[in-house]
Amino acid sequence: xxFLMKNKTNDFQEFLLRHIQKKLxxxxxxxxxxxIRISHSVQFVLEHGNSIGSIENQFFIGKKNIFIELKELExxxxxxxxxxxxxxxxxxxxxxxxxxxxxxxxxxxxNAREMGEAWLDYQLAHSIxxxxxxxxxxxxxxxxxxxxxxxxxxxxxxxxxKEILDIYERSTLVDYRIDVNNLYEVLFNxxxxxxxxxxxxxxxxxxxxxxxxYLMNQKEYQLPPExxxxxxxxxxxxxxxxxxVSTLNQNLSGVILLKETVETSELILVEPLLEKEYKxxxxxxxxLSNQEIIQKVTTEVESPYDLDEIMKLFYxxxxxxxxxxxxxxxxxxxxxxxxxxxxxNGEITTVDDYFKVEVxxxxxxxxxxxxxxxxxxxxxQINEELKYSHIESEEIEFY
Numbered sequence: 001x002x003f004l005m006k007n008k009t010n011d012f013q014e015f016l017l018r019h020i021q022k023k024l025x026x027x028x029x030x031x032x033x034x035x036i037r038i039s040h041s042v043q044f045v046l047e048h049g050n051s052i053g054s055i056e057n058q059f060f061i062g063k064k065n066i067f068i069e070l071k072e073l074e075x076x077x078x079x080x081x082x083x084x085x086x087x088x089x090x091x092x093x094x095x096x097x098x099x100x101x102x103x104x105x106x107x108x109x110x111n112a113r114e115m116g117e118a119w120l121d122y123q124l125a126h127s128i129x130x131x132x133x134x135x136x137x138x139x140x141x142x143x144x145x146x147x148x149x150x151x152x153x154x155x156x157x158x159x160x161x162k163e164i165l166d167i168y169e170r171s172t173l174v175d176y177r178i179d180v181n182n183l184y185e186v187l188f189n190x191x192x193x194x195x196x197x198x199x200x201x202x203x204x205x206x207x208x209x210x211x212x213x214y215l216m217n218q219k220e221y222q223l224p225p226e227x228x229x230x231x232x233x234x235x236x237x238x239x240x241x242x243x244x245v246s247t248l249n250q251n252l253s254g255v256i257l258l259k260e261t262v263e264t265s266e267l268i269l270v271e272p273l274l275e276k277e278y279k280x281x282x283x284x285x286x287x288l289s290n291q292e293i294i295q296k297v298t299t300e301v302e303s304p305y306d307l308d309e310i311m312k313l314f315y316x317x318x319x320x321x322x323x324x325x326x327x328x329x330x331x332x333x334x335x336x337x338x339x340x341x342x343x344x345n346g347e348i349t350t351v352d353d354y355f356k357v358e359v360x361x362x363x364x365x366x367x368x369x370x371x372x373x374x375x376x377x378x379x380x381q382i383n384e385e386l387k388y389s390h391i392e393s394e395e396i397e398f399y
Contacts, residue, residue: 321366
């Protein structure tokens, strides 16, 4: 306990010892590392209270304030989810789920400095200094920034978002649905670049080469007054704007997305598991109920090749196949449809085209049933992707 004796007041030492004893039971032992972690946790809670009264009272007030903040953050997460932006982006959606999990499992008593940044997969446009923000303060700052990004995206027309992300994907060969890179910045940059072009710009969200050259030849950049006021009113957007201008001033035109000059683009699908990994996955399904199999497969399978193989092993009822595809990430379903498009000589370019294909397998009938029930906006997204994407490489027998 030298750490406590050297650094803390007697009142703090006594409170900390009593606090640790509550965690212990019987002959339990605790390491010095755990003592230090709990000590830091208690200090963190005290910093969220006040300096009035006993340590116990200060700690109680700190916990109460943090609990109130947790409730407010829970509301903020619901607001972000209700905005319903970036639906197909798995990292964005899973991070929202993880934030909700954090709110429910946050250990105020013994691990209040926990930040969980390891599972916040989705990267912000402007990162947070974890030396300044810790624990719930870090999470609060993350949610605040994510909300600002989501609010900006929510103001854009759905077809504009779709156009920009589609061209971003095809120009970078990065599947934005499974990538963790920030998408707000991609959308912000492209929309603001169009504003900088003013009336000279075309209707498309992306630039022609002529528009790009015109923009890069400007000595200074000036936004329309309404847009300038909108950006300057929010420091987060202003930071994004200054970063964009700095990039353009360095003549780094790679940030500009150009209109496509080709009709279609090759899609690089997620590679299948290695043979041993695939066999381990299949063996892990032995003894599970159908619902448990559905949950495990839809969580772990990312490659359409693996999906195609593993679905042949199951004998589900129609409603179970519907549940299967409802739980499967949209990007996996889309990549599987691309595989089916190739097998049908490129004739499947819309969801309705797939309905016309005669199928015998139960899982393919289940896929049809799922596609009949999807929201119209997702159907539009899939149709656009199928129209412009193709797989060039030959299929290979993996197992």
